[in-house]
Amino acid sequence: MLLLKLLEESDSEVVYSYFPEKKKYFGIVKINKITGEIIDVQTADNDLHKRYMHHAVSKIISFCEKGDFPKEEMVSWY
Numbered sequence: 001m002l003l004l005k006l007l008e009e010s011d012s013e014v015v016y017s018y019f020p021e022k023k024k025y026f027g028i029v030k031i032n033k034i035t036g037e038i039i040d041v042q043t044a045d046n047d048l049h050k051r052y053m054h055h056a057v058s059k060i061i062s063f064c065e066k067g068d069f070p071k072e073e074m075v076s077w078y
Contacts, residue, residue, distance in 0.1 A: 001076040002052045004059060006069060013039065014069055018056035020047050029056050033069075036061045 003022045008015040014033050017026045027044035031037065043053050059075050 001074065002056060004056060004070075004073045004075060006071045009033075009069055014060065014063070016056065016060055018044065018052060020044050020052040027053055027056070029053070029060055031057070031060050031064060033064050036064045 001021060003019040004016045005019070006014070007017055007028070012033055013030060015028065015030045017028055019026045023046060025044045025046040027047060028040070028042040029038070030040040032039055038057060041053060041057070043050055047053055055075055055077060059073065063069050
């Protein structure tokens with residue numbers, strides 16, 4: 001499980017922080033809203049295998065496809 005928080009949004013880009021297991025450590029994901037291209041990723045210190053980062057990127061890309069960018073979103077998987 002992870003928590004996504006919207007940090008910045010412009011006409012062309014969106015930046016979210018992601019918190020693995022809702023802990024204090026977080027990473028940053030910056031994506032082009034129009035193309036879905038990843039611009040920058042800073043992996044959270046407690047995301048050793050980048051598993052949470054991949055889930056965060058996938059969810060943010062789905063936001064881009066829908067054109068809807070929530071301020072906060074919980075992401076879980078099984």
